[in-house]
Amino acid sequence: xxxxxxxxxxxxxxxxxxxxxxxxxxxxxxxxxxxxxxxxxxxxxxxxxxxxxxxxxxxxxxxxxxxxxxxxxxxxxxxxxxxxxxxxxxxxxxxxxxxxxxxxxxxxxxxxxxxxxxxxxxxxxxxxxxxxxxxxxxxxxxxxxxxxxxxxxxxxxxxxxxxxxxxxxxxxxxxxxxxxxxxxxxxxxxxxxxxxxxxxxxxxxxxxxxxxxxxxxxxxxxxxxxxxxxxxxxxxxxxxxxxxxxxxxxxxxxxxxxxxxxxxxxxxxxxxxxxx
Amino acid sequence: xxxxxxxxxxxxxxxxxxxxxxxxxxxxxxxxxxxxxxxxxxxxxxxxxxxxxxxxxxxxxxxxxxxxxxxxxxxxxxxxxxxxxxxxxxxxxxxxxxxxxxxxxxxxxxxxxxxxxxxxxxxxxxxxxxxxxxxxxxxxxxxxxxxxxxxxxxxxxxxxxxxxxxxxxxxxxxxxxxxxxxxxxxxxxxxxxxxxxxxxxxxxxxxxxxxxxxxxxxxxxxxxxxxxxxxxxxxxxxxxxxxxxxxxxxxxxxxxxxxxxxxxxxxxxxxxxxxxxxxxxxxxxxxxxxxxxxxxxxxxxxxxxxxxxxxxxxxxxxxxxx
Ligand SMILES: Cc1ncc(C[n+]2csc(CCOP(=O)(O)OP(=O)(O)O)c2C)c(N)n1
Ligand SMILES: [Mg+2]
Numbered sequence: 001x002x003x004x005x006x007x008x009x010x011x012x013x014x015x016x017x018x019x020x021x022x023x024x025x026x027x028x029x030x031x032x033x034x035x036x037x038x039x040x041x042x043x044x045x046x047x048x049x050x051x052x053x054x055x056x057x058x059x060x061x062x063x064x065x066x067x068x069x070x071x072x073x074x075x076x077x078x079x080x081x082x083x084x085x086x087x088x089x090x091x092x093x094x095x096x097x098x099x100x101x102x103x104x105x106x107x108x109x110x111x112x113x114x115x116x117x118x119x120x121x122x123x124x125x126x127x128x129x130x131x132x133x134x135x136x137x138x139x140x141x142x143x144x145x146x147x148x149x150x151x152x153x154x155x156x157x158x159x160x161x162x163x164x165x166x167x168x169x170x171x172x173x174x175x176x177x178x179x180x181x182x183x184x185x186x187x188x189x190x191x192x193x194x195x196x197x198x199x200x201x202x203x204x205x206x207x208x209x210x211x212x213x214x215x216x217x218x219x220x221x222x223x224x225x226x227x228x229x230x231x232x233x234x235x236x237x238x239x240x241x242x243x244x245x246x247x248x249x250x251x252x253x254x255x256x257x258x259x260x261x262x263x264x265x266x267x268x269x270x271x272x273x274x275x276x
Numbered sequence: 277x278x279x280x281x282x283x284x285x286x287x288x289x290x291x292x293x294x295x296x297x298x299x300x301x302x303x304x305x306x307x308x309x310x311x312x313x314x315x316x317x318x319x320x321x322x323x324x325x326x327x328x329x330x331x332x333x334x335x336x337x338x339x340x341x342x343x344x345x346x347x348x349x350x351x352x353x354x355x356x357x358x359x360x361x362x363x364x365x366x367x368x369x370x371x372x373x374x375x376x377x378x379x380x381x382x383x384x385x386x387x388x389x390x391x392x393x394x395x396x397x398x399x400x401x402x403x404x405x406x407x408x409x410x411x412x413x414x415x416x417x418x419x420x421x422x423x424x425x426x427x428x429x430x431x432x433x434x435x436x437x438x439x440x441x442x443x444x445x446x447x448x449x450x451x452x453x454x455x456x457x458x459x460x461x462x463x464x465x466x467x468x469x470x471x472x473x474x475x476x477x478x479x480x481x482x483x484x485x486x487x488x489x490x491x492x493x494x495x496x497x498x499x500x501x502x503x504x505x506x507x508x509x510x511x512x513x514x515x516x517x518x519x520x521x522x523x524x525x526x527x528x529x530x531x532x533x534x535x536x537x538x539x540x541x542x543x544x545x546x547x548x549x550x551x552x553x554x555x556x557x558x559x560x561x562x563x564x565x566x567x568x569x570x571x572x573x574x575x576x577x578x579x580x581x582x583x584x585x586x587x588x589x590x591x592x593x594x595x596x597x598x
Contacts, residue, residue: 061358067353107384107385108356108385109385109386115356116352116353116356116385117380117381117384117385118380119380120376120377120379120380122345123345123349123376123377123380123381124349126345126346126347126348126349126350126353126377126381127349127350127352127353127356127381128353129346129349129350129353130349130350130351130352130353130354130355130356130357130361131353131354131356131357132353133314133338133350133353133354134314134353134354134356134357134358134359135357137314137335137336137357137359138357138358140357156345157343157345157346157349157377160340160341160343160345160346161346161349161350163341163343164340164341164343164346164350167341168338
């Protein structure tokens with residue numbers, strides 16, 4: 001990746017992180033950890049030009065789609081959509097409030113740019129399978145990105161979806177697994193050991209690419225590679241740090257689902273602004 | 277008494293058809309006219325009859341194997357791409373195994389998914405309780421925005437399928453395994469939200485939906501022979517329900533008996549009580565499965581054992597009219 005581009009995407013990831021912190025502080029609740037772990041990936045998806053999307057025409061038929069299967073991380077999505085111009089940034093302050101277009105979990109009928117409603121873990125990857133099937137039927141040429149949590153992989157439905165994506169040779173489906181090693185009650189290895197994760201996806205017939213999910217070069221090369229793989233779906237296993245960018249949240253399962261206080265906010269924003 | 281306008285739309289053929297078969301046939305026909313229709317199934321296509329569609333349109337048929345949750349969410353995904361997915365499996369699995377998927381992937385975003393579930397009720401017979409859907413209408417009815425339809429015969433099923441293919445939004449259709457008499461002829465017309473009064477009388481109102489309607493008709497005819505004339509309403513549209521038709525009839529007769537191959541909790545009987553309790557408080561006796569699980573047996577044995585055969589309906593009417 002060229003230096004300028006990397007700088008730009010890094011800056012955007014910082015902005016997204018600051019947005020997340022401010023949004024959650026304002027709402028007083030929400031999920032910072034799993035949002036922050038995705039900031040670099042969302043910066044890349046929305047601002048590298050890799051996706052065929054148009055914020056002025058969010059419903060165009062052949063657009064690439066994102067399904068946030070781990071729906072609780074929607075603050076990262078809302079931040080990216082606002083920064084991209086899908087809606088005015090002032091809406092971010094309304095997160096989780098009554099009447100807001102930004103619901104506690106993604107709602108496709110309320111938020112421009114949100115392609116699928118999610119929140120009950122395990123379902124989004126199946127929805128993405130349906131989208132990928134539909135895209136193939138109409139030869140739309142669009143790609144479906146499904147963002148899956150590592151704790152979410154405890155759900156049997158993830159593996160039902162994985163099996164069907166392989167069966168139908170969905171090479172227009174890319175799963176990005178946010179492998180931050182934490183779920184709510186602790187480390188995934190302690191709560192429900194899902195290892196060997198890589199081999200599980202491989203054995204379900206998927207092409208697997210393992211990356212550091214905070215390294216923009218690796219994010220780019222994995223997605224570029226994934227887009228060229230034919231006849232099977234691809235899972236990008238992104239090793240990440242939950243809470244990435246905010247020192248006191250990093251790797252702490254206590255920051256899965258609570259908002260920072262006013263003092264914590266100052267510190268958090270300072271952290272986010274620092275060079276990664 | 278059967279009103280003259282109803283006589284014109286009743287079938288005079290002596291024919292039996294399973295509603296699941298009528299569904300499969302109509303879906304395969306509609307597939308020709310509407311290229312956006314796709315069919316999904318979970319390893320039961322020969323039973324749900326989506327196999328008829330699959331044979332004609334293999335590219336638009338998706339078997340998900342024995343994974344109902346995945347099928348329902350994938351149907352939601354397909355609908356966001358402009359497809360009209362008809363997703364079929366047994367009603368027990370569509371309503372209970374995939375309950376959260378129907379709720380969150382389909383009903384909450386109000387997506388255009390048609391869940392056509394077969395093998396509803398104890399009338400499926402020998403497979404027993406595990407395969408007898410007796411709370412599916414209750415579950416589906418409770419989902420915000422879900423249309424719930426329970427056609428009583430092959431003709432009505434075909435009209436229902438035509439209509440829901442045009443309607444935009446989530447629908448649940450409750451279909452049956454065993455063949456039952458064809459009640460209506462082709463000139464019968466179906467509308468979402470409307471029931472139909474098949475017989476007229478002042479002594480009581482019998483309201484039925486789905487498999488039980490032919491049984492309720494037998495009972496009403498028998499009652500007529502005994503000098504008791506009843507209103508017989510076929511309430512195919514369980515949700516939205518035809519409140520006007522129910523209230524008018526209850527006002528006239530003062531006694532309502534509901535009949536369904538479903539639990540008396542939350543299905544047609546529950547829906548009728550909801551309508552009447554606030555609009556026209558009326559005594560309602562609910563026939564159907566009484567807070568029990570199903571069991572093995574022949575369909576006709578079970579219909580009697582669970583108390584919604586013609587004899588039970590007749591007895592209930594006679595015991596409750598003043
Ligand atoms: C079906 C379901 N069960 C439980 C929850 C509650 N829940 C929300 S987030 C979460 C943990 C998710 O862990 P993971 O997928 O690893 O997400 P991340 O660590 O990225 O936040 C749980 C259990 C849910 N949303 N859906
Ligand atoms: Mg996790």
